[in-house]
Amino acid sequence: GNSVTQMEGPVTLSEEAFLTINCTYTATGYPSLFWYVQYPGEGLQLLLKATKADDKGSNKGFEATYRKETTSFHLEKGSVQVSDSAVYFCALSDPYSSASKIIFGSGTRLSIRP
Amino acid sequence: DGGITQSPKYLFRKEGQNVTLSCEQNLNHDAMYWYRQDPGQGLRLIYYSQIVNDFQKGDIAEGYSVSREKKESFPLTVTSAQKNPTAFYLCASSEGRASNEQFFGPGTRLTVL
Numbered sequence: 001g002n003s004v005t006q007m008e009g010p011v012t013l014s015e016e017a018f019l020t021i022n023c024t025y026t027a028t029g030y031p032s033l034f035w036y037v038q039y040p041g042e043g044l045q046l047l048l049k050a051t052k053a054d055d056k057g058s059n060k061g062f063e064a065t066y067r068k069e070t071t072s073f074h075l076e077k078g079s080v081q082v083s084d085s086a087v088y089f090c091a092l093s094d095p096y097s098s099a100s101k102i103i104f105g106s107g108t109r110l111s112i113r114p
Numbered sequence: 115d116g117g118i119t120q121s122p123k124y125l126f127r128k129e130g131q132n133v134t135l136s137c138e139q140n141l142n143h144d145a146m147y148w149y150r151q152d153p154g155q156g157l158r159l160i161y162y163s164q165i166v167n168d169f170q171k172g173d174i175a176e177g178y179s180v181s182r183e184k185k186e187s188f189p190l191t192v193t194s195a196q197k198n199p200t201a202f203y204l205c206a207s208s209e210g211r212a213s214n215e216q217f218f219g220p221g222t223r224l225t226v227l
Contacts, residue, residue, distance in 0.1 A: 034215060043118075043204055043218035044157075089156065093214075100145055100208040102216055106156040 002027045006090045006105035013080055014113050021075040021108050023064075023090035031092040033057075033066055033073040034102070038087045047075075047088070082112045116141045118219035120205050125224045127192075127199075135190045135222045137205035143217070145210035146188035150174060151202040151221075160203075163188055164210055192224065200226045 007022040025033065032051045036044040048057030050066035050073065057064050062077045073090060090105040118139045127133045139146065145164050149157040159172030163182040177196025182188055188207075192199045202223050206216040 032215075036218075041221075041223075043120075043220045044206075045218070046215045049215055100210055100214050100216065101147075101159070101162065104156045107154075109154075 002031070002092060002094055002103050004090050004092055004103055004105035006088075006108055009087075009107070009109035010111055011108060012111045012113065015082055016079045017112075019075070019077040019080045019084075019110070021088055021090075021110070023073045023075065023105060025071050025073065025090075025092050027071075027092055027094075029096065030068075031094065033064070034091040034093070035062070035064055035073070035075050036089040036091060036104075038089065038107070040086075044089065080110075080112050082114055085110055085112045118205060118207055118217055120203075120219035120222050122222060123220065125222055126227055127224070128227055130194045132191055132193050133224065135192065135203055135205075135224070137188045137190065137219060139186055139188075139205075139207045139217075139219075141207055141217060142185070143207035143209055144185070145208045146182070147206040147208075147216060148172075148178075148180065148188070148190045149204040149206065151204060157204065160190065199224055 003026045034049045035047040037047045038044045048059040050057040053068035055066045064075045087107045087109045089107045091102050094101045121136045147162040148160040161180045163169035179191045204221045205219040208216045
């Protein structure tokens with residue numbers, strides 16, 4: 001079945017460091033791919049998305065490229081800030097679902113030191 | 115402002131009691147969803163609804179019930195049959211077509227005393 005695997009956390013970095021959070025997926029067909037972010041005590045917010053191979057999603061300095069050949073959607077940011085501390089979820093939409101069901105990874109907690 | 119509201123933010127109940135969590139959206143979305151999140155874990159789908167007066171079980175529906183009498187409302191009842199109900203509950207909505215993202219509410223933290 002469809003699934004998402006992302007790197008386990010926590011990930012701790014210093015401010016201005018380069019960030020990569022790995023995400024790979026298993027799916028039949030051509031799913032859409034998402035990164036969501038969750039700040040403490042809040043719901044999830046969509047960070048970025050890509051709907052087809054080689055698409056690059058970007059937002060707030062974060063980027064991820066839909067790589068069908070490696071079934072990956074790694075999240076990157078060139079220079080992280082303390083305010084980026086949160087839990088990040090990689091996710092995919094079930095391409096055969098008419099209900100826009102989304103499958104989430106287990107989340108990666110990111111902590112940024114000043 | 116369009117969005118999803120969940121109430122209350124924090125909820126406490128005694129063992130053996132049913133409790134209902136509210137979820138309202140004014141985005142005119144057809145589809146709505148309920149997820150459960152446990153500490154340090156991802157989201158698990160409880161129930162979802164694609165259209166008014168219709169809903170389907172998700173991966174962990176046992177011990178929960180829902181209704182969808184209005185397009186904007188999708189309340190979740192946590193029954194006494196749910197063995198481990200303490201968790202963070204998230205409601206979401208989407209336009210319902212494949213590849214569309216889901217929009218989330220702020221969540222309700224339920225604690226069973």
